[in-house]
Amino acid sequence: MQARYWLRPTFSVMLKEIRIVTRYRTWLLSTFIWPVLYPLTFYFIGLGLSGRTGQGLGNFERLANTSDFASFLILGNLVWMFININLWVGGMSLQRERLRGMFDTTWTLPVNKLSLVMGATFASLLLNFLPMVVSIAFYAALGVFKITGNIFNILATIFLIMPFLVGFLTLFAALTIRLRQANLTVQVVRSVLSIVCGLQFPLAILPKKISAISGYIPLTHFVDIIRGIIIHKHPLSYYTGSIVYIIVSGIVMMITGILAFRYFINNVRKRGLVAGY
Amino acid sequence: MNIIEVDKLAKYFTYKKGKPFRKKKVLSKAVDGVSFSIKQGEIFSLLGPNGAGKTTTIKMLATLLLPLSGRASVKGFDIVKNDHDVRRVLTAVLPGERTLFWKLNVRENLHYFGSLYGLKRSYVNEKYNELLKFFGIEDKRDTLVEKLSTGERQKVVLSRALLPDPEVVLLDEPTLGLDPVAAISLRQMIKKIAGKGKTILLTTHYMYEADELSSRVAIINKGKIVCLDHPSKLKQSLAAKKIVRITTNTWNDSINGRFIEKFNADAVDMHRRNEEFHVNFKCGRSLSMNDITDFLSENGVKASNMSLDEPSLEDVFIEKTGKSIEEEEVGSAG
Ligand SMILES: Nc1ncnc2c1ncn2[C@@H]1O[C@H](COP(=O)(O)OP(=O)(O)OP(=O)(O)O)[C@@H](O)[C@H]1O
Ligand SMILES: [Mg+2]
Numbered sequence: 001m002q003a004r005y006w007l008r009p010t011f012s013v014m015l016k017e018i019r020i021v022t023r024y025r026t027w028l029l030s031t032f033i034w035p036v037l038y039p040l041t042f043y044f045i046g047l048g049l050s051g052r053t054g055q056g057l058g059n060f061e062r063l064a065n066t067s068d069f070a071s072f073l074i075l076g077n078l079v080w081m082f083i084n085i086n087l088w089v090g091g092m093s094l095q096r097e098r099l100r101g102m103f104d105t106t107w108t109l110p111v112n113k114l115s116l117v118m119g120a121t122f123a124s125l126l127l128n129f130l131p132m133v134v135s136i137a138f139y140a141a142l143g144v145f146k147i148t149g150n151i152f153n154i155l156a157t158i159f160l161i162m163p164f165l166v167g168f169l170t171l172f173a174a175l176t177i178r179l180r181q182a183n184l185t186v187q188v189v190r191s192v193l194s195i196v197c198g199l200q201f202p203l204a205i206l207p208k209k210i211s212a213i214s215g216y217i218p219l220t221h222f223v224d225i226i227r228g229i230i231i232h233k234h235p236l237s238y239y240t241g242s243i244v245y246i247i248v249s250g251i252v253m254m255i256t257g258i259l260a261f262r263y264f265i266n267n268v269r270k271r272g273l274v275a276g277y
Numbered sequence: 278m279n280i281i282e283v284d285k286l287a288k289y290f291t292y293k294k295g296k297p298f299r300k301k302k303v304l305s306k307a308v309d310g311v312s313f314s315i316k317q318g319e320i321f322s323l324l325g326p327n328g329a330g331k332t333t334t335i336k337m338l339a340t341l342l343l344p345l346s347g348r349a350s351v352k353g354f355d356i357v358k359n360d361h362d363v364r365r366v367l368t369a370v371l372p373g374e375r376t377l378f379w380k381l382n383v384r385e386n387l388h389y390f391g392s393l394y395g396l397k398r399s400y401v402n403e404k405y406n407e408l409l410k411f412f413g414i415e416d417k418r419d420t421l422v423e424k425l426s427t428g429e430r431q432k433v434v435l436s437r438a439l440l441p442d443p444e445v446v447l448l449d450e451p452t453l454g455l456d457p458v459a460a461i462s463l464r465q466m467i468k469k470i471a472g473k474g475k476t477i478l479l480t481t482h483y484m485y486e487a488d489e490l491s492s493r494v495a496i497i498n499k500g501k502i503v504c505l506d507h508p509s510k511l512k513q514s515l516a517a518k519k520i521v522r523i524t525t526n527t528w529n530d531s532i533n534g535r536f537i538e539k540f541n542a543d544a545v546d547m548h549r550r551n552e553e554f555h556v557n558f559k560c561g562r563s564l565s566m567n568d569i570t571d572f573l574s575e576n577g578v579k580a581s582n583m584s585l586d587e588p589s590l591e592d593v594f595i596e597k598t599g600k601s602i603e604e605e606e607v608g609s610a611g
Contacts, residue, residue, distance in 0.1 A: 001361075004395040012392035020380045101375030108339040108371075110364040111393040269343045271290075 006112035013119025014126070017089065021127060030085070031127075035135035039077040042200055043144065046073050064202035066231050070144045075230065076199040078135060079223050082128055083193060086165065087186050089124030091172035093117055095182040113265055114258065117173045121166055149230035156236065157229065160243060161222045163250030170257030174264045199223060218246045218253075280445060280476050281315040281338070286347035287500075288333050307333040309500035310347065315478060315493075317444075320471045322487035323480040324594070325497035331480035332372070334497075335449045338478070339369040351445055365395075367445035368438040372453055376434055379423035383409070383433050386422060387440060394441040401440065408436040412466060428459030435466065439475075446470065448479040452486065464490060484590040496594055503597040511593045520545070520592050521558040521569060524582035528554040532576050539572060540564055546595050553581065557595070559588075 021027055046069040050057045054067070061067040094117065097103045106116065139145035172189070176182040194200060196213055197220040203211055214220045221242035228234040236243065288308045293300035308330040315321045323331045336342040338349060340360040348355065354362040370376070377386050384405070391401030409415040412432040422430060431451065438446055451467065452460040467490055471477050481487055487494045488508045495505040504511060521542070528547075533556070536542060542558040549555075566585055573580055 002395070009393050009395070012389050016378065016381065016385075016389050019385065020378060023380045100378070101373050102378070104336075104341060104371050105369070105376045106393065107341050108364060108367075108369040109390070109393045110361060110395055266343075269341065 001112055005110055006115045009111045010115040010119045010122070013116055014123040017093070017120050017123035018127060021089070021123070031131050032134055035078075035081060035131040036138045038081060039074045039135065039139070042073045042077055043070055043139075046070065060202065063204040066227075068146075068231050070139075071146065071231050072202075072227060073200060074135070074139050074145050075227050076201075076223060078132055079197075079219070079226070080190070080194055080199045081135070082132065083165075083219070084190050085128050085131070086121070086124045086169060087172065087190060089127060090117070090121035090169040092176060092182055092186065093120030094173045095176040114170070114261060117170050117261070118166070120173075121169045124169075125162075125165075147230075149233055150235075153229050153236050154226065157222065157225050157243075160246050161218065161250070164218045164246060164253045167250065167253030167255070167257040171253070171260050174257065174261040177264045177268055193217070193219060196220070197223060218249045221246055278317050279314040280317045280352050281313075281321075281349070281478065283314065283334075283338075283349040284312050284347055285310045286312070286334065286337060286349050287345045288330075288337060288342060289345050306500045308337070308344075311495075311497065311500070311502050312347075313495050313502065313505055315476055317476055318471065318474050319493065320467070320477045320479065320491045322491035322494045323478070323497050324482065324484065324487045324494050324590070325480075326482055329497045330500040331497060332449055333500075335369065335371075335447050335478070335480060338363075339367065339371075339447055340364055341369075365441075366443065367447060368441065368443040369447040370434055370438050370449065370451060372450045377422045377430065377437070380421065382419050382421050383414075383425075384418050386433065387437060390437045391440050396441055404440055404442070405436065408439055411469075412436060426459075428455055428463070431455065431459070431463060432466070435463075435470070439470065443475065445476045445478070448477060450480055450482075452481070452483070484594065488590045494590070496597055498598045504593070508590060512588050512590065514593065514596075518559045518588060519562055519564060520586045520588050521556075521560055521564070522582070522584045522586065523556045523558075523569075523573075523578075523580050524553055525556075525573075525578055525580045526553050527578050528556060532578060535576065536572065540568070545592065557592070559592075559596075 046060075050060060050069060057067050057069065060069055064072055066072055094103070097106060097116070107113070136145065136147065140147050172185075175185065179185055195206075196210060197203075197217055198206065198211075198214065203214055203220070206214065221239070225236075225239045225242055228239065229236075286308060287306070287310050290305045290307055291302050292305065294303045295301050311330070311334060313321070323329075323334060325331055333342065337344050338351065338356060340356055340363050343357060348357075350356065351363045352366045354366065356363050378389070381389065387405040387408075388398070388401055391398070391405070396404075406415070409418060412435065414429055414432050414436075417425060417429060417433075422433065425433065435451075448467070452463050455463060464486065467477065467479070479490065491508065493506060494508050494511060495502045496511075497503070533544065533547070536558065537544060540558070540560050542560045545557040545559050547554065547556045564585065566583075569583065569585070573583075
């Protein structure tokens with residue numbers, strides 16, 4: 001397909017999403033208030049369990065391999081928030097078009113349909129960047145969270161997880177064409193990820209049967225690497241196995257997402273579900 | 278030259294009906310083998326009641342739906358095999374108010390769609406100014422769509438559809454929800470668009486709209502085309518006739534029989550609404566209003582309303598389907 005049917009459209013979709021999102025006032029809330037408030041609960045729970053002087057920290061240190069519970073929890077929560085916003089903005093992009101009543105019309109245009117999802121996903125990744133910065137700056141200013149570690153390594157890790165994330169959101173968007181209960185699906189997906197990947201607690205406390213699955217999810221490796229870089233100052237080479245796994249599973253996920261997307265488009269054209277709510 | 282060719286196109290849907298857990302699958306023949314062709318530059322109407330299959334036909338042509346059987350092509354491109362080419366030749370305006378982004382202004386909307394049509398930004402810049410002028414809404418350029426009136430919004434939607442200078446425009450109930458004045462102005466616009474050499478396929482359930490706008494009309498009912506011709510030709514099939522309409526609360530079979538016998542009339546349609554009978558007859562042209570009033574007083578019938586008309590497209594519809602268009606709608610709503 002010629003570039004003019006996907007390249008600039010992807011950019012236009014991204015721009016459109018950013019425009020619309022930022023025209024609602026709630027955007028300020030999700031950008032400046034939520035990223036500050038959300039991890040706070042977890043921080044206080046941690047503080048409650050460890051005690052002000054850290055006398056209860058022994059167990060946590062043994063399980064999480066660090067006594068810096070604040071950094072551990074805040075990083076996990078940042079990843080969780082990142083996934084969460086991406087699911088809403090990127091994964092739900094087609095569902096939102098449907099609710100806006102734009103689905104049918106957009107479908108009659110010569111644009112490549114995948115650009116609709118990609119554009120929205122890129123928009124959400126961009127929109128997501130600011131809350132992360134706000135959150136990190138806030139907790140750094142409080143002195144709770146020490147920004148150390150190699151910034152380049154952090155960015156490289158984020159870059160490496162992208163194929164997986166984009167593929168996953170594409171798959172999710174494809175599913176929302178068929179599943180009408182997209183909101184419920186988001187709730188389930190983010191809860192399951194939060195538990196299985198140990199975003200808000202040390203993985204070691206999970207029952208064996210569940211933690212056996214954890215290792216298969218690239219997100220578990222991702223959060224592990226990020227924590228390692230910042231808390232333990234590990235170099236990237238320390239995580240070669242995990243990095244290879246993230247890259248390979250990212251490619252597989254991309255292909256799966258695109259194939260699923262194609263399949264659902266054709267399926268929908270047969271059943272006439274494009275317009276439905 | 279025919280720019281649209283539709284040959285025995287069909288689409289059935291199955292849906293579930295009944296109580297939860299005891300639902301049965303029901304087959305609905307939304308479009309059941311329709312054939313027609315449209316010449317370049319023509320305005321062609323699909324006229325029919327709710328659920329007739331108009332939108333389903335439009336959606337198949339717009340490549341939103343795959344047909345079950347039959348074939349259709351737009352400018353020689355098959356709607357199934359060459360769907361991408363079809364989308365480049367035609368644009369579709371589907372019903373509903375929300376076919377624009379309400380949180381974007383008019384200019385942003387048109388630029389967005391221009392990009393999705395694969396158009397260059399410089400081209401869109403020139404074209405949308407021309408279109409907004411054409412529709413007389415150039416002062417709304419920077420207004421958010423949510424702040425426009427329904428009529429203005431519909432003009433933006435049409436601007437959007439004309440942006441790529443398409444050869445074919447599909448309009449599904451373009452005047453739905455507009456007040457009479459806005460609807461008249463929109464119909465003017467549609468004629469002007471056709472004047473630019475565009476081929477237009479529109480659906481409507483307003484007789485007068487099809488009559489006023491189109492060079493040919495296909496009356497569609499229950500997924501099938503019941504007749505297809507120039508509106509005046511369709512009416513001509515009844516031209517030797519006049520239509521008598523009587524509204525009364527005293528009518529019965531024997532009066533009916535006498536009326537038919539006396540005037541050599543054909544009963545077209547009779548139905549009861551709000552305790553009153555509405556009777557329509559097809560009669561010879563020589564019949565006068567006096568003949569009818571005489572007949573009514575002889576038989577002791579008090580008519581609350583009575584008329585003797587030239588046949589309208591509505592009468593053609595009744596003649597072909599055996600029902601009035603509103604009746605169909607009451608019937609299919611349940
Ligand atoms: N996606 C679908 N699933 C099941 N049935 C459908 C679907 N779309 C349409 N139908 C059915 O197909 C029939 C034709 O519908 P269609 O929308 O084409 O009618 P229409 O002529 O456009 O009517 P209206 O004037 O109300 O817009 C209807 O009985 C409708 O219920
Ligand atoms: Mg319709």
